[in-house]
Amino acid sequence: MVQTNAQTKTIDSLRQVIKTAKHDTTKINAYSAWGEQIYMQLPDSAISLWKISEKIANDLLASHPGTQIAGTTKKLLASSLNNIGYIYQMKGNIPMAIEYDSKSLKIYEEISDKKGMAASFNNLGVIYYNQGDIPKTIEYYLKCLKIKEEIGDKKGMATSFNNIGMIYNDQGDIPNAVENLHKSLKIKEEIGDKKGMACSFNNIGAIYKNQGDIPKAIEYYNKSLEIQEEISDKKGMAESFNNIGAIYNYQVSVAKSRQDFAGSDSLITKAMEYYRKSLKIREEIGDKKGVANSFNNIGTIYDQQASIAKSRQDLIGSDSLIIMVIEYYRKSLKIREEIGDKQGMAVSFNNIGAIYLQKNELRNAKTFCEKSYQLSKELGFPENIESATRRLKQIYEKQGNYHLAYEYLKEEILMHDSIQNQENYKKTQKQQAKYEYEKKSATDSISNAKAMEIKNIELSRSEEVKNKQRVVIYSFIIGFLIILIFSIIIYRLFIQKKIANVILSQQKEEISAQRDEIETQRDLVTEQKEHIEEIHKEVTDSINYAERIQRSFLATKELLDDNLNTSLRGTASHDSSSGKQSFEDETNYFVFFKPKDVVSGDFYWAGKLQNGNFALATADSTGHGVPGAIMSILNIFSLEKAVESGICEPSEILNHTRKTIIERLKKDGSPDGGKDGMDASLICFDYETQKLTYSAANNPIWIIRENSLIELVHDKMPIGKHDKDQISFIQHEFELQKGDVIYTLTDGFQDQFGGPNGKKFLTKNLKQLLIANCQLSMEEQKKIIENALENWTNDNGVQYEQTDDITIMGIRI
Structure with a gap:
């Protein structure tokens, strides 16, 4: 929880008051x-604190x-109930909000507390507004305005006019809204209510x-932001920053639709600048709901960037940005779950x-969309x-389940x-004034229309009798024709059915014989299948x-954590002059190890010299799968044997390892002895001097420094029998x-086939x-x-x- 010093002191004082209070009303x-x-x-x-107030008040x-x-007690009780209702409204629990x-x-009506009644009417109006019940909203807002x-x-009164104006805005009646x-x-200008003025400027905007x-x-x-900064209304400032950010976000969509990517970037x-300003303030004041909204809005910006990157064919950049989108959406979700904001x-x-x-990750997509669907149904919001x-x-x-797709x-x-009916209701409201005017104009001409109406009625009666006679005659003719056609169709169907029964009887005998043969073959296949x-x-x-x-031969996580996280840990800092960022990660390393089969020819090994x-x-040992795995165990054994003999220089470790491998594979029965072995790099860290000593056989070592890649030199020969196996590693x-x-x-990633053209x-x-x-x-x-x-190996299906x-x-490092 974020609290200011003043807030902490106030809470401490209230605790002391509760502890020493002699009267229940004080508590x-x-x-x-x-x-x-x-x-x-x-x-x-x-809510828990206000419910304690409620209990004490009811007992009193x-x-x-x-x-x-x-x-006095009833007034305090009504205030606590009102506060609880407000929180339930904020959390999206509409039935509980209406109840409280x-x-x-x-209670306010019982004690004739008009100011309290007005506040309750206003709160109920807000609840019905959030539910989309506009008639109820207007009813309660007008009751509130009347009392004020x-x-x-x-x-x-200024607040009520503001709320009614926003209703007109939602109904599309802009003149009345303004x-x-x-x-x-x-009114706010007359009474010097600067915070209220800022709110009005914001709504007009x-x-x-x-x-x-x-x-x-x-x-x-x-204009709203200027006043909020003047009076240090931080919550209002955050709202204004958010609103300005939303305008720029909307303009991004417009620019993107015009393929104006340069304009989109700016x-x-x-x-992003305004959204982050809003986020910073909301975090400072502990506005959790606002923080969640800000995280969500920043996520939409990253989503816009990812879409633009994809349009530019920058798939790697797009994927990186999608990770940021999910991260911010999840941050928003976590807070909303904490505060119970169901909507x-x-x-x-x-x-x-x-x-x-x-991303075509249908299982995850289904999980989250079903959760959204269930909550939206519970809350009853048609748009969601x-x-x-x-x-x-x-x-x-996409899953091919067209029955469920049709149901949804x-x-x-x-x-x-x-939703469209709600929109039509809004359009109907707009036409109401026009209708009232036309109704008045029509009333003036009623007298002149009466005589003409009587004459028309007399003429229409005569015509009506003739029409009825025509309808009876035509109905009889049409009915007879329908019965005749229906009888012919039934007779033809009867004949066709008799013919079909004969054919079906013959086919049934043939199918029965074929079924017996198929069952015999099926039993044989089932038996073979079970054996396989x-x-x-x-x-x-x-x-x-x-x-x-x-896996027991590979470097353990504990060994890597102890020597890479502890000894190479850096301190997070930011160099504002160069724009470089250094990190203090949870881990200073990663291992991406993906065997082609269950067992692998690749391996990674570590140890203390x-x-x-x-x-x-x-x-990378010779081969992969089971042969590669067996070779990897021999290679690791030879490597550990060199280290255990006390050798500390990387080149000598590789020389000794090569000698052991060649000696061992001489016994494989081939004339020249086996030529298997491995390509490998061996790097040694000296933590005191911050030096890297290394020796490499056909395997690359890359170092990225200040966004530039340095490729270290490696020997172009394997660790194993080779025409250069008498030459020492450097x-x-x-x-x-x-x-x-x-x-x-190793070379596995670079050599992987995939992409649009199936290339490496x-x-x-x-x-x-x-x-x-x-x-x-x-x-x-x-x-x-x-x-x-994953994307490279799964291209367009x-x-x-x-x-x-x-x-x-x-x-x-």
């Missing part, structure tokens, strides 16, 4: 005030009925925005589902239901018609057991700097992918690599089989 007041201090940050806790009324203290506001209104005029509450909003503004007059909208939003920057949750579920649908059913229809269409289509149309499945299970179990054995340095190897040193990102890898991914594309994302956290980089591989084992390790 009621204190609990009520405490709830008002925290309702923005902790709405559920505020039960023990002191009819006394002077009862009047109605209880509050009843009676008691001379000018500030309250008139009521200006009435509200005039919203009307101009809806009318498409963007310059006027921004003018009024800025508008996106503006929208907001429905929107978030739908937004996340739409992104997964866009229509959106959720549209997404579910699209999902089931019907509900989508039903919701669309419901049994063999397959035994083979699969053996391979899975081999995979567990192989006797000189205290930490060694890390990434290797050892190199490299001075590391903070922020360097080291990548060691290539080394240059992998380098570009790593450079483009090196500034992200290591976990995010790993996700982007995973997504890039064409699924490419994995070509080779894949290993990529990334380490940030």
